Amino acid sequence: MPSSRKRPKPKTRYQRFLEKLRREKRDGKGRPLVLSEGDSWFAFPKELRPSTMDILDRKLDMILMRLETNGDELSAMLSGKQRRRLQYYLGKWDFNLLLFSGGGNDIVGDRLFPLLNTVSSNDPWEAVINKEAMHAAFTLIEFYYRDLIQIRDDLRPECDIITHCYDYPIPNVNGKVKCLNQGLLGPWIYPALAARGLIDSAGQRSFARWLIGQHREVLKKIAGEYPHFHLIDTPGTLADNEWGDEIHPTKGGFEKIADKFIIEIKRHFPVVES
Incomplete structure (x- = not known):
């Protein structure tokens, strides 16, 4: 007969965190x-597929x-x-590092439509950029990152922040992903560009590179002002075949x-060992 014993519930992130704290207290590895x-x-x-933090959690010996x-x-x-x-x-805890990833969802998907102008096939791809709206969007992204730094400075000023600036996605009508509980998601860039009249694939790709470049420049500016804010320069890391959908890497990516x-x-x- 099958066992009637219930399987134990998976440990929460907080429970795993507390276990690692206790282990560090026992062996003091630093x-x-x-x-x-x-x-x-x-x-x-x-x-x-495993994401960046799944991989870091597996490879590095840290209290996460x-x-x-x-x-x-x-x-x-925020x-x-x-x-x-x-x-x-x-x-509450004396964190050494804050790893952070943010800003992408603020400028893609439904957020992208109002940032674009309507163009014709004769217009250069740059014409699709609504400069005033884009400036406002990236000003808000900059505000939130500075707010994050202020939270850190108020509570844990010695804690270093490490962030990144994504990579250059390839707009793609088929760049979707199927999630078990949410069905098909995406694409996140192509629909807005196509709806605004930018249908040339090379132009769409140039726009995507520009968009990520603007995000990168905002973070580079902030990193130049704060010694405990570190930007990993990730654009250019992924090959074309290392995109699992329109805006997310493959497992290898x-x-x-x-x-x-x-x-x-x-x-x-x-001292961190992989």
Whole structure:
């Protein structure tokens, strides 16, 4: 007869975090205390492929508390319940590192439509950019990153922040992903460009590179002002065949992004072993 015993519930992120704290207290190896917050580049659905943080959690010996959520925008991460949660952890434990991923969802998907002009086939691809709207969008992204730094400075000023600036996606009408509980998702860039009249694939790709470049420039500016804010220069890391859908890497692509994080983490904490 089949056993009637119930399987134990999977441990929560918080339970795993506390276990690692207890292990460090026992053996005193000097593992860094790391907090992570972010979007789907940190929290891609596990049934599809491991994301950056899944890989880092596997490869590095660190005391990790994970807060990231698939699909999060900066406004969600830095307001309301999620903001209070971030403040709680930074205030309660002496974190050495805050790994962060954000800004992509603020400028793609439904957010992208109002940032674009309607163009004709004779217009250069640059004409699709609504400069005033784009400036406002990236000003808001910059505001939220500076707000993140202020939260860190208020609660844990010695904690280093490490973030990244994605990579150059390839707009693609077929760049969808099928999630078990959400059905088909995406694409996130192609629909807005096509709806606004930019249907040339080379022009769409040039626009995507420009969009990521603007995000990168915002973060480079901030990194130049704050010594404890570190930007990993990820654009150009992925080959064309290392995109699993329109805006997310394949498993191998996520491995390459994670490897860049490992190099940066080890630069600050050489005791971390993979």
